[in-house]
Amino acid sequence: MKKILLVEDDPNLGLLLQDYLQLKGKFEVVLCKDGEEGLRAFTKQPFDLLILDVMMPRKDGFTLGKEIRKINEHVPIIFATAKGMIEDKTQAFNLGGDDYITKPFRIEELLLRINALLKRASSADKSEEEKQTHFKIGRYDFDYTAQMISAGDFHQKLSTKEAELLRLLCLRKNEVLTREEALLNIWHDDNYFNGRSMDVFLSKIRKYLKDDQNVEIINVHGRGYKLLIN
Amino acid sequence: MKKILLVEDDPNLGLLLQDYLQLKGKFEVVLCKDGEEGLRAFTKQPFDLLILDVMMPRKDGFTLGKEIRKINEHVPIIFATAKGMIEDKTQAFNLGGDDYITKPFRIEELLLRINALLKRASSADKSEEEKQTHFKIGRYDFDYTAQMISAGDFHQKLSTKEAELLRLLCLRKNEVLTREEALLNIWHDDNYFNGRSMDVFLSKIRKYLKDDQNVEIINVHGRGYKLLIN
DNA sequence: CGCCCGATTTAACAATTTTTAACATATCGC
DNA sequence: GCGATATGTTAAAAATTGTTAAATCGGGCG
Numbered sequence: 001m002k003k004i005l006l007v008e009d010d011p012n013l014g015l016l017l018q019d020y021l022q023l024k025g026k027f028e029v030v031l032c033k034d035g036e037e038g039l040r041a042f043t044k045q046p047f048d049l050l051i052l053d054v055m056m057p058r059k060d061g062f063t064l065g066k067e068i069r070k071i072n073e074h075v076p077i078i079f080a081t082a083k084g085m086i087e088d089k090t091q092a093f094n095l096g097g098d099d100y101i102t103k104p105f106r107i108e109e110l111l112l113r114i115n116a117l118l119k120r121a122s123s124a125d126k127s128e129e130e131k132q133t134h135f136k137i138g139r140y141d142f143d144y145t146a147q148m149i150s151a152g153d154f155h156q157k158l159s160t161k162e163a164e165l166l167r168l169l170c171l172r173k174n175e176v177l178t179r180e181e182a183l184l185n186i187w188h189d190d191n192y193f194n195g196r197s198m199d200v201f202l203s204k205i206r207k208y209l210k211d212d213q214n215v216e217i218i219n220v221h222g223r224g225y226k227l228l229i230n
Numbered sequence: 231m232k233k234i235l236l237v238e239d240d241p242n243l244g245l246l247l248q249d250y251l252q253l254k255g256k257f258e259v260v261l262c263k264d265g266e267e268g269l270r271a272f273t274k275q276p277f278d279l280l281i282l283d284v285m286m287p288r289k290d291g292f293t294l295g296k297e298i299r300k301i302n303e304h305v306p307i308i309f310a311t312a313k314g315m316i317e318d319k320t321q322a323f324n325l326g327g328d329d330y331i332t333k334p335f336r337i338e339e340l341l342l343r344i345n346a347l348l349k350r351a352s353s354a355d356k357s358e359e360e361k362q363t364h365f366k367i368g369r370y371d372f373d374y375t376a377q378m379i380s381a382g383d384f385h386q387k388l389s390t391k392e393a394e395l396l397r398l399l400c401l402r403k404n405e406v407l408t409r410e411e412a413l414l415n416i417w418h419d420d421n422y423f424n425g426r427s428m429d430v431f432l433s434k435i436r437k438y439l440k441d442d443q444n445v446e447i448i449n450v451h452g453r454g455y456k457l458l459i460n
Numbered sequence: 461c462g463c464c465c466g467a468t469t470t471a472a473c474a475a476t477t478t479t480t481a482a483c484a485t486a487t488c489g490c
Numbered sequence: 491g492c493g494a495t496a497t498g499t500t501a502a503a504a505a506t507t508g509t510t511a512a513a514t515c516g517g518g519c520g
Contacts, residue, residue, distance in 0.1 A: 108414040146458050160451045451477055
């Protein structure tokens with residue numbers, strides 16, 4: 001669960017945002033009522049994203065942002081600013097891949113930006129291997145994004161779960177993909193029923209790949225599966 | 231190159247403006263001589279900006295503007311009005327971020343406002359990613375502001391919701407646009423009926439794009455949609 | 461006002477995807 | 491080999507999505 005630091009001096013707005021982001025956004029939100037408090041919170045625990053009100057007593061949002069940048073170069077920041085304050089000041093920050101939003105704003109709009117920034121941040125630190133979307137499986141080509149297996153003019157569309165499972169197998173090809181890893185990755189919960197569901201998908205995927213004798217998904221009893229190629 | 235629709239009944243002024251804007255402004259300018267003709271042109275092809283004379287026979291500029299706003303919420307409009315006509319009437323429009331200019335005006339003044347509006351439309355207070363208004367979708371061009379899909383001389387007008395949904399898909403192309411994100415963004419409320427409504431729009435958009443085999447909107451079961459290009 | 465029109469929503473039904481259930485088979489420790 | 495557990499396969503049930511048509515809404519116009 002992602003953790004957000006929200007620094008906003010207006011308690012009405014602050015609490016509203018906190019509630020909304022916790023409920024709708026499924027985030028853990030720490031609320032601070034001024035810049036000083038915000039800085040203390042930031043030094044004490046890690047956050048995935050910061051939302052800083054610009055107009056605040058004691059320490060304004062831009063100042064706080066600059067201080068935080070000295071401690072952490074990468075954490076994404078969203079500045080909430082009144083109209084007109086934008087042009088000059090934000091320039092300093094826009095380089096860092098941060099964002100700003102002008103008050104008043106729709107709360108859905110804020111959620112959108114949060115997700116966009118978090119996504120950008122997380123895709124940046126994904127390992128090369130996890131970005132791979134095309135796989136060669138014997139004589140088949142598997143396009144994870146398009147959810148499609150092809151071989152010559154043969155095309156087989158895959159459902160989302162089929163594609164996700166096959167992708168994990170490919171990433172671990174010739175090694176064991178544990179049932180637990182697959183379940184946590186795709187179903188986000190390792191329980192009996194999800195396990196049985198996965199078995200059904202394994203069965204389907206094997207059917208799709210049955211025409212190439214050099215491709216096989218074998219079971220490693222009690223541990224998981226291995227995609228063997230050649 | 232930006233495309234402007236100019237609706238002006240005085241042929242002298244109309245041709246003069248058209249020439250000037252094409253030469254100095256580097257715009258493509260379509261000239262219509264009354265409101266009816268203007269509305270027809272607007273529904274047939276995409277425009278980045280409209281200049282409407284207010285005093286016109288058959289259908290005046292304000293009426294035309296209102297009708298156009300019904301079909302398209304976003305395209306920027308400049309009204310050319312005689313002195314004194316301004317205060318009351320324009321109020322209805324000023325909300326939409328439109329502009330007006332009083333006749334007689336210096337032509338440089340008009341050019342200035344055009345550029346200001348175009349810039350505002352594209353940069354307002356939005357984050358980098360959200361500024362984009364033109365998208366290439368396979369062999370189609372999608373103009374979000376004009377709410378129009380084009381390919382060669384084929385033009386398909388989109389409703390507001392259609393355009394917003396397609397825009398979100400474009401912003402996330404080849405990635406998942408979650409149902410929740412789309413619903414919060416466009417409907418501002420994620421519930422069963424809005425979800426079903428969205429499904430209907432998806433279906434429509436797929437029809438518009440069906441003639442390019444390289445373009446596909448696939449479902450990611452339980453999560454959302456992916457716009458695949460190539 | 462009542463009518464028309466297009467945009468959107470609601471409803472109905474079809475198709476697809478995923479889960480659950482049922483039963484068959486395999487593996488392991490003993 | 492035997493019982494317990496794990497896996498393979500198929501089919502039915504449940505949930506989600508696709509599509510089409512009808513109902514509704516709201517603005518313009520006579």
